[in-house]
Amino acid sequence: MRPLSEHLAMCASCRQVEAAYRRVGESLRLLPTLTPDASFRERVFAAIAAERQRVGPAAMRASRAETEPSLPVVRAPVGAPRARRRIGLMPMAAMAAAAVLLVSLGAMQWISGRNPGNLAVKITQGTNSVTTQSRLSSYLPDQRFFQVTDLRASHDWMAYAAGDGAGATMLFVVNRHTGASHALFAAPVTGQVRLVSLSAQFVVWSVSNETGWVVSAAPLAGAHAWRAQPLEQSLISTLTGAWANDTEALIATSAGGEATLERMTIASSATSSVVIATGSHLGAIIASPSMENGTVYWADVWADMQGSLHSAIWSATTMGASPVTQAGGEAYSPIAVKDALVWINATRALTVSAKSDAPAILAAAAQASGKLVALDLNKGQSLTLANETAASSMHASGATALWSAGSVIQGYDFGAHGPLAENNMMTHAQIAGATGDAITWYDGSHIVVYTLG
Amino acid sequence: MAEGAGATEGAGAGPVVGINDFEDIFTRFQTPITNFVFRLVGNREQAYDLAQDVFVKAYRALAGGATIQAGALSSWLYRIASNTATDALRRKRLISWLPLSLFNDDRGVGAGLPGSDSGFGMPTPTDEHLASAMGAFTASYDGGRFEQRVADREIVERVLKRLPEKYAACLLLYEHEGFSCAEIADVLNVTPSAVKMRLMRARERFISLYQQELEGRR
Numbered sequence: 166m167r168p169l170s171e172h173l174a175m176c177a178s179c180r181q182v183e184a185a186y187r188r189v190g191e192s193l194r195l196l197p198t199l200t201p202d203a204s205f206r207e208r209v210f211a212a213i214a215a216e217r218q219r220v221g222p223a224a225m226r227a228s229r230a231e232t233e234p235s236l237p238v239v240r241a242p243v244g245a246p247r248a249r250r251r252i253g254l255m256p257m258a259a260m261a262a263a264a265v266l267l268v269s270l271g272a273m274q275w276i277s278g279r280n281p282g283n284l285a286v287k288i289t290q291g292t293n294s295v296t297t298q299s300r301l302s303s304y305l306p307d308q309r310f311f312q313v314t315d316l317r318a319s320h321d322w323m324a325y326a327a328g329d330g331a332g333a334t335m336l337f338v339v340n341r342h343t344g345a346s347h348a349l350f351a352a353p354v355t356g357q358v359r360l361v362s363l364s365a366q367f368v369v370w371s372v373s374n375e376t377g378w379v380v381s382a383a384p385l386a387g388a389h390a391w392r393a394q395p396l397e398q399s400l401i402s403t404l405t406g407a408w409a410n411d412t413e414a415l416i417a418t419s420a421g422g423e424a425t426l427e428r429m430t431i432a433s434s435a436t437s438s439v440v441i442a443t444g445s446h447l448g449a450i451i452a453s454p455s456m457e458n459g460t461v462y463w464a465d466v467w468a469d470m471q472g473s474l475h476s477a478i479w480s481a482t483t484m485g486a487s488p489v490t491q492a493g494g495e496a497y498s499p500i501a502v503k504d505a506l507v508w509i510n511a512t513r514a515l516t517v518s519a520k521s522d523a524p525a526i527l528a529a530a531a532q533a534s535g536k537l538v539a540l541d542l543n544k545g546q547s548l549t550l551a552n553e554t555a556a557s558s559m560h561a562s563g564a565t566a567l568w569s570a571g572s573v574i575q576g577y578d579f580g581a582h583g584p585l586a587e588n589n590m591m592t593h594a595q596i597a598g599a600t601g602d603a604i605t606w607y608d609g610s611h612i613v614v615y616t617l618g
Numbered sequence: 619m620a621e622g623a624g625a626t627e628g629a630g631a632g633p634v635v636g637i638n639d640f641e642d643i644f645t646r647f648q649t650p651i652t653n654f655v656f657r658l659v660g661n662r663e664q665a666y667d668l669a670q671d672v673f674v675k676a677y678r679a680l681a682g683g684a685t686i687q688a689g690a691l692s693s694w695l696y697r698i699a700s701n702t703a704t705d706a707l708r709r710k711r712l713i714s715w716l717p718l719s720l721f722n723d724d725r726g727v728g729a730g731l732p733g734s735d736s737g738f739g740m741p742t743p744t745d746e747h748l749a750s751a752m753g754a755f756t757a758s759y760d761g762g763r764f765e766q767r768v769a770d771r772e773i774v775e776r777v778l779k780r781l782p783e784k785y786a787a788c789l790l791l792y793e794h795e796g797f798s799c800a801e802i803a804d805v806l807n808v809t810p811s812a813v814k815m816r817l818m819r820a821r822e823r824f825i826s827l828y829q830q831e832l833e834g835r836r
């Protein structure tokens with residue numbers, strides 16, 4: 166008996182994975198088959214004859230890229246129908262790991278999606294809203310989950326992720342008009358919870374832990390309010406970046422040294438995702454995706470032979486992709502905001518020991534620090550916002566960029582083309598977030614929301 | 619001679635095929651190549667058009683003097699087919715980038731927004747989403763009902779259309795054409811380990827999309 170068979174005989178989880186994978190193949194083989202008739206032969210040879218007549222035999226040469234014949238020898242001939250190879254080629258270790266992770270990520274989904282009807286009426290007692298000025302509101306975080314790790318607000322909603330100090334995290338959305346707080350997970354999760362976006366209609370977030378990751382969206386109102394819908398999830402790849410607005414999401418992943426950036430719609434299952442970029446070389450990751458005026462931006466981060474990290478910013482439209490900064494440069498963590506692009510020009514070299522390990526590269530890139538610059542996308546002029554800040558402290562959305570200078574959070578308003586008028590209010594802020602509607606910060610005890618004009 | 623009637627011995631490199639073998643090549647590969655393209659693009663007429671392009675390109679290359687090792691003929695043709703279909707799909711999808719806001723209200727980006735009676739627009743999420751998706755694939759088909767089989771095929775066709783091209787090509791070459799990972803690596807010009815990774819991701823995505831399609835029908 167082969168090792169895989171032995172394992173399958175003992176492991177129900179792996180049998181389930183194997184059965185699911187086998188069903189994929191069987192379902193593909195159910196598809197109808199076309200049988201070209203004589204007319205197909207006639208039209209092909211007619212096309213060839215027309216081509217020969219048009220360009221002449223000497224010019225009958227296709228582009229090398231399309232028909233490059235110098236393929237290596239293929240060992241197995243294709244003459245006879247082959248035995249179907251299915252799960253047998255899946256590495257044993259990956260198989261066992263996938264089964265374990267499936268159970269775990271399945272639980273993660275169960276946590277975020279179970280019984281949404283009950284969640285909608287759950288009100289956290291510890292949360293209230295105190296309006297101190299017409300534009301300023303203050304909220305107490307949940308009594309158990311009080312260590313706020315991420316937050317932002319819109320006109321109608323305030324969302325925050327918070328830990329209990331013992332490794333469990335919860336995601337809350339607060340109705341700013343009623344003060345009602347909705348827990349988006351039926352039970353706390355372990356791992357990193359990040360808010361990807363908060364718009365008038367949706368909240369989008371990611372959960373990552375050692376078992377895998379999932380990016381989910383939930384509508385904030387309507388019949389399906391609070392129902393979490395996974396946009397994308399994986400047990401084997403690394404989530405290297407996520408961004409969303411109220412209609413679309415960008416999700417960057419890396420697996421097997423191959424990086425991919427996909428663009429997808431949030432609100433509809435009728436539209437398919439589109440791969441808009443893949444890694445330019447083995448081991449590179451696509452990080453910090455964002456979009457402004459239909460142009461997608463991201464960082465292409467990779468390690469050279471010496472393990473030194475490099476990052477270049479790229480942009481893509483329907484016309485194709487092009488570099489924004491020089492290849493081999495040190496431009497990290499781009500974020501597109503209203504008519505501008507901000508990023509960190511790293512002033513200290515970053516290194517990584519595992520040169521093609523996506524999590525290691527991602528972690529190293531998060532340590533980037535240096536000059537915070539902004540590029541006016543209309544005028545092409547650049548501006549230095551801060552001489553020294555860390556990429557991990559940067560946040561930008563709408564027309565606002567936020568960063569930490571020393572221990573103080575600062576901001577810039579790209580609408581008014583100047584420092585944020587609210588900078589002096591954030592003197593005790595520990596973390597901050599922004600949307601096009603509001604600036605939100607946490608001072609260690611309260612969540613404060615300043616509603617923009 | 620491993621492949622292709624009329625293949626001749628090259629100078630110490632095994633049998634090769636050339637322009638004189640084109641008739642045999644076409645006869646042998648017209649059905650598998652046409653179906654491979656059909657499953658990638660999901661449209662019968664476009665599949666015939668693109669399959670025609672594949673054979674014209676192959677003819678051009680051979681008429682231009684290229685000779686192909688007989689053992690690599692299949693990979694060579696599938697590479698041309700994969701590139702041709704992928705190019706067509708990319709053109710189609712790039713064009714579809716722009717009019718996102720023009721979708722119909724009942725299916726597009728505005729579907730089911732708050733205040734709308736049409737619901738969320740996304741498939742209704744389920745408890746234990748992934749486990750449920752797995753369940754959809756571990757349950758037996760109702761093989762006795764023609765309507766059910768047709769419905770299943772329609773879902774599979776839509777799922778294939780929604781898969782990224784590189785995953786769809788990989789999955790079809792492996793599951794439908796019976797290629798090995800090494801052979802797929804030759805066709806797609808990637809490493810065998812990348813093929814294995816793509817296969818896993820393709821299956822994950824396939825199962826997830828299939829579940830979404832099922833939910834959308836309820």
